[in-house]
Amino acid sequence: NAGVTQTPKFQVLKTGQSMTLQCAQDMNHNSMYWYRQDPGMGLRLIYYSASEGTTDKGEVPNGYNVSRLNKREFSLRLESAAPSQTSVYFCASSERQATFSNQPQHFGDGTRLSIL
Amino acid sequence: QKEVEQNSGPLSVPEGAIASLNCTYSDRGSQSFFWYRQYSGKSPELIMSIYSNGDKEDGRFTAQLNKASQYVSLLIRDSQPSDSATYLCAVTEPSGGSYIPTFGRGTSLIVHP
Numbered sequence: 693n694a695g696v697t698q699t700p701k702f703q704v705l706k707t708g709q710s711m712t713l714q715c716a717q718d719m720n721h722n723s724m725y726w727y728r729q730d731p732g733m734g735l736r737l738i739y740y741s742a743s744e745g746t747t748d749k750g751e752v753p754n755g756y757n758v759s760r761l762n763k764r765e766f767s768l769r770l771e772s773a774a775p776s777q778t779s780v781y782f783c784a785s786s787e788r789q790a791t792f793s794n795q796p797q798h799f800g801d802g803t804r805l806s807i808l
Numbered sequence: 809q810k811e812v813e814q815n816s817g818p819l820s821v822p823e824g825a826i827a828s829l830n831c832t833y834s835d836r837g838s839q840s841f842f843w844y845r846q847y848s849g850k851s852p853e854l855i856m857s858i859y860s861n862g863d864k865e866d867g868r869f870t871a872q873l874n875k876a877s878q879y880v881s882l883l884i885r886d887s888q889p890s891d892s893a894t895y896l897c898a899v900t901e902p903s904g905g906s907y908i909p910t911f912g913r914g915t916s917l918i919v920h921p
Contacts, residue, residue, distance in 0.1 A: 734913035742906045790906035793839035794859055799851040
């Protein structure tokens with residue numbers, strides 16, 4: 693099993709360009725999450741999907757949109773990329789819906805995104 | 809603002825020693841507590857979870873939780889150079905009917921031979 697798969701692994705964009713980061717999990721998990729990780733800042737939650745069909749904002753949602761396409765897939769879109777969005781993006785999933793508190797997370801390998 | 813605080817380090821310990829990593833959190837409603845290990849350039853991986861006060865042991869790792877003091881720690885016994893990594897503390901907090909994880913900024917651990 694692949695677990696959580698993120699594509700692409702690396703990407704360079706110009707300011708103002710748009711792109712979609714893809715995430716898919718094959719563990720039949722209910723909850724999915726998008727984080728960004730910047731040096732010295734830890735992991736910050738961008739958006740999450742507590743269950744199939746729902747999405748909610750996290751700590752830093754501005755400049756991003758998400759789509760929970762089905763139970764397996766959760767994509768993150770940058771409509772007009774800005775240099776401040778240069779970061780490493782991680783997708784994660786949890787087995788149960790986010791209405792349960794004891795939710796260890798499984799992370800993808802990350803997407804390293806640079807915006808010039 | 810809900811906060812999860814960790815000393816950024818680096819914490820340097822000799823091989824074979826006990827490494828002690830600490831984390832404090834601000835939300836008394838926090839329910840679940842996790843420790844993740846992250847090697848440089850890699851993704852976080854879960855190493856311990858703890859949900860009730862007291863100690864939980866798994867091999868060389870022990871997680872300790874004190875909800876009254878809003879404090880969770882991770883002890884690594886017989887530290888090895890392969891334990892050198894950043895350790896992230898995560899706390900799950902209630903938010904609008906869901907439980908949302910908040911991560912600390914991580915503590916860098918260096919185990920030197």
